[in-house]
Amino acid sequence: MSHAGLFISFEGIDGSGKSTQARLLADHLRGLGHDVVLTREPGGSPGAEEIRALVLQGDPDRWSARTEILLFTAARRDHLERTIQPALEAGKIVICDRFADSTRMYQGLSRGDLRAMVDDLHRLMIGMEPDLTVLIDMDPTKGLSRALARQTVEERFEDFGEELQQAMRTGFLALADEFAERFVTIDGGRGIDEVAADVQQVVSTRLPS
Incomplete structure (x- = not known):
């Protein structure tokens, strides 16, 4: 899919600080006068938000990995049609907290050798990648501690424990x-402002003129 805007995704293990950095980048770019859409996955559209409640709440064994792949892909398709693609076609900057790379990791590798299935569905139903993916790298022990400290109802994946988080970081x-052409890895184990400054510097080289 071609588009006039700029599509940036943030990835990282749970508790890495990616959501905070996505928000800070959106605020920064708006301050520079850019039209920015800040969104998230799963979610980002009414239908996708309903699916989010299904996949992020409840018992860790609520869904099989294959079922999760189908649910996440359905949510992503709705998100793409209703939020991401219209914004990009209008020339806006879309910042998304997680995208297909998270499904490649959480369902495609960590919960079974299903990466090929994820990629096949992605090509068939989504057909696009971000222009830039910012990976906030974080020690899994520290990240999991941060994630659990949030004490939200959306802790289904955190409940899989540190072993999953370590596999996610490696993945x-x-x-x-x-x-490598679209990923930039940033050390998330520092202060929020230091990380934000690095994110801003990376993104500044990709901004539309």
Whole structure:
């Protein structure tokens, strides 16, 4: 899919600070006069938000990995049609907290060797990647501690424990190598302002003139 705007995704393990950094980047770019849409996955459209409640709440074994792949892909398709693509076609900057790379990791690798299934569905139903993916890298022990401290109802994946978070970190770093043309990895183990400054510097080189 071609578009006039700029599509930026943030990825990282739970508790990495990616959501905070996505918000700070949106605020920064709006301050520069850019038209920005800040969104998230799963979610970002009414239908996708309903699916979010299904997949992020409840017992860790509520869904199989294959069922999760279908649910996340359905949510992403609705999000793409109703939020992301219209904004990009209008020339806006879309900042998304998680996108398909999270499904490649959480369902495609960590919960079974299903990466090929994720990629096949992505090509068939989504057909696009972000222009830039910012990976906020974080020590899994610290990240999980942060995530659990939030005490929200959306803790289904955190409940899988540190082993999953370690696998996710390894997997995300491997993805950054696989898709080196769009990934930038930033050390998230520092102060929020330091991380934000690095994010802003990276994004400044990709902004439309």
